[in-house]
Amino acid sequence: MYVAVKGGERAIDNAHAWLAEERRGDPEVAELDVAQIREQLALAVNRVMTEGSLYDPDLAALAIKQSRGDLIEAIFLIRAYRTTLPRIGHSRPVETGVMACDRRVSATFKDVPGGQVLGATFDYTHRLLDFKLMAEGEVPEAAKADPRQEPTPHVTSFLNKEGLIQSEAQGEVSGEQTPPDLTREPLELPANRALRLQALTRGDEGFILSMAYSTQRGYGNSHAFVGELRIGRVAVEMDIPELGFAIEIGEVELTECETVNKFAGSKVEPPQFTRGYGLTFGQTERKAISMALVDRSLRSKELGVEVSNSPAHDEEFVLYHCDNIQATGFLEHIKLPHYVDFQSEMELVRKMRAEIAAGQAQDSAQEAAQ
Amino acid sequence: MGLLAKSDAAQLAGLIGRLENLPEFEWLRRPEVGGVMVRGRMGGTGAPFNLGEMTVTRCALRLESGEVGHGYVQGRDKRQAEQAALMDALMQGPRAAELQETVLAPLEAAQTDVRETRAAKAAATKVDFFTMVRGED
Numbered sequence: 001m002y003v004a005v006k007g008g009e010r011a012i013d014n015a016h017a018w019l020a021e022e023r024r025g026d027p028e029v030a031e032l033d034v035a036q037i038r039e040q041l042a043l044a045v046n047r048v049m050t051e052g053s054l055y056d057p058d059l060a061a062l063a064i065k066q067s068r069g070d071l072i073e074a075i076f077l078i079r080a081y082r083t084t085l086p087r088i089g090h091s092r093p094v095e096t097g098v099m100a101c102d103r104r105v106s107a108t109f110k111d112v113p114g115g116q117v118l119g120a121t122f123d124y125t126h127r128l129l130d131f132k133l134m135a136e137g138e139v140p141e142a143a144k145a146d147p148r149q150e151p152t153p154h155v156t157s158f159l160n161k162e163g164l165i166q167s168e169a170q171g172e173v174s175g176e177q178t179p180p181d182l183t184r185e186p187l188e189l190p191a192n193r194a195l196r197l198q199a200l201t202r203g204d205e206g207f208i209l210s211m212a213y214s215t216q217r218g219y220g221n222s223h224a225f226v227g228e229l230r231i232g233r234v235a236v237e238m239d240i241p242e243l244g245f246a247i248e249i250g251e252v253e254l255t256e257c258e259t260v261n262k263f264a265g266s267k268v269e270p271p272q273f274t275r276g277y278g279l280t281f282g283q284t285e286r287k288a289i290s291m292a293l294v295d296r297s298l299r300s301k302e303l304g305v306e307v308s309n310s311p312a313h314d315e316e317f318v319l320y321h322c323d324n325i326q327a328t329g330f331l332e333h334i335k336l337p338h339y340v341d342f343q344s345e346m347e348l349v350r351k352m353r354a355e356i357a358a359g360q361a362q363d364s365a366q367e368a369a370q
Numbered sequence: 371m372g373l374l375a376k377s378d379a380a381q382l383a384g385l386i387g388r389l390e391n392l393p394e395f396e397w398l399r400r401p402e403v404g405g406v407m408v409r410g411r412m413g414g415t416g417a418p419f420n421l422g423e424m425t426v427t428r429c430a431l432r433l434e435s436g437e438v439g440h441g442y443v444q445g446r447d448k449r450q451a452e453q454a455a456l457m458d459a460l461m462q463g464p465r466a467a468e469l470q471e472t473v474l475a476p477l478e479a480a481q482t483d484v485r486e487t488r489a490a491k492a493a494a495t496k497v498d499f500f501t502m503v504r505g506e507d
Binding site for chain 1: 426485492
C-alpha cells in the first residue's frame with residue numbers, strides 16, 4: 001500500500017523565506033549587486049560559466065548571488081536555465097591561434113615567437129594575506145607597454161614542423177562535420193575524443209584536477225609538459241542561413257592549454273610527442289591544464305600505449321563521474337524523504353533477526369533435549 | 371554586424387539616440403533569446419568539438435521602405451538586438467554614410483580602445499630574459 005503524505009508546504013515556504021533572509025545577511029552590511037560579483041569575483045564567474053556550459057557573465061554572477069556563493073549550486077542554476085534556451089545554432093570552431101592574448105606562457109620553449117606574456121596571474125605572488133584589501137583604496141593603474149604586433153602562433157606548431165609531435169586529425173574545416181553533443185544525446189561509451197572533450201570542459205574542476213594529479217603521481221603515468229597556456233579573447237563566428245554568410249556574433253574569453261608528452265613510439269609510430277588539450281571559458285587555467293592531462297590520459301588506447309587499471313585511464317570511470325551536477329543530484333537525493341523505503345528495510349531486518357532468534361531457540365531446545 | 375553584436379548596449383543606445391527620424395518598421399521575427407553552441411578545435415587546430423553555449427539575442431525587421439535588417443547580439447538584451455537590426459536595415463539605404471559616422475565609427479573606436487588597452491597591459495608583462503654572466507671563463 002502506498003500512502004501519500006502531505007503537510008510540508010508551510011514548513012517549505014517558511015524555510016525558503018528564511019533562506020532569502022539568510023542570503024541577504026546582516027542588513028547593516030551593504031548588499032552585493034550582480035555587477036560587483038561579475039567584476040570582482042570574476043574567477044568564480046568563469047568557473048560557473050565553464051561547468052554550467054553557458055557563456056554569460058551576468059547570469060553566472062546572478063547564480064552565484066542566488067546560491068550564496070555555493071558554486072556547484074550556481075552551476076546547477078545555470079544548467080537549468082540553459083535548458084530553457086532555444087538553440088539558435090552552432091558557431092564555427094573558434095580560432096585560438098589568433099586569440100588576443102592577455103597571457104601566454106610556454107614551459108617548453110623560452111624564446112618562443114610572441115614571447116612569454118605573464119598577464120594578470122597569481123603566479124609569483126607570495127600567497128600572504130593582503131590586509132590592504134580590507135580597507136578601501138584606489139588601485140594603482142597597471143603598467144602599459146607598446147602592444148605586441150607580432151603574431152602569437154601555437155607553440156606546438158614549431159614541434160610539428162620537425163614532425164616531432166603528432167598532428168591533430170583534421171575534421172571538415174568549414175565546421176560542417178557535426179561533433180556529438182552531450183546536451184542532445186546521452187553519454188554513450190566508448191566516447192570519441194570530441195565527446196570526451198565536451199564532457200571534460202563541463203566536468204567538475206576538483207574531480208578533473210584530482211584525476212590529472214593522479215596521472216602525475218604514477219597512476220597511469222604520463223609526464224606532461226605545458227607546451228603552452230594562453231588566455232585571451234576570440235571572436236565567435238556563426239553562419240547565418242538567412243544571410244548566406246558568417247558574421248561575428250560575439251567574443252568570448254577562453255583559456256587554452258596544450259600539453260606535450262613524450263611517447264616512446266609503437267610498432268606503427270616513431271618516437272614523438274603526443275598531445276593533450278584543454279579549453280575552457282574565461283580565465284580558468286587550473287581547469288584547462290587538468291583537462292589537458294586527463295584528455296591525454298584517455299587517449300592512451302588510441303595511441304597504442306599500455307593502458308593500466310588506473311582510474312585516469314578508465315574512460316567510463318572518468319566520464320561517468322566528472323559531472324558535478326549529476327553527482328550532486330544522485331548524492332543529495334538521499335537526504336530527501338525515503339520513509340517508505342526505509343520502513344521496508346526495517347521490516348526486513350526485523351524479520352531476519354526474528355528468524356535467526358527463532359533458529360537459535362530451536363537449536364538450544366534440541367541441545368537441551370539431547 | 372560584428373561591431374553591433376559585440377557593442378555595449380548602453381553605448382549603442384546612446385549613439386542611436388543622436389539619429390533623427392528613425393523609420394517605422396514591422397517585425398519579421400521578434401527578438402528572441404537563445405543559445406549558440408560554441409565549438410573549439412581539438413588541439414587548437416584539429417576537428418571541431420562542442421565547448422559550451424553562449425547567449426545570443428536575434429531578431430529581424432523590415433522598414434517601410436522595404437529593407438530587411440537582421441540583428442544578432444551577444445547576451446540577452448532584446449532592445450540591443452532591435453537596434454542592431456535597425457542599423458543593419460538602414461545601412462542598406464541612403465543613410466549608410468551618416469550611420470557609419472554617427473554609430474559604427476564610435477563603436478569601432480570604443481572596441482579598439484578596449485582591445486588596445488588590454489594588449490598594452492599584457493605587453494607590459496612580457497618577460498625580457500637576460501643571461502647572467504657566470505664567470506666560468
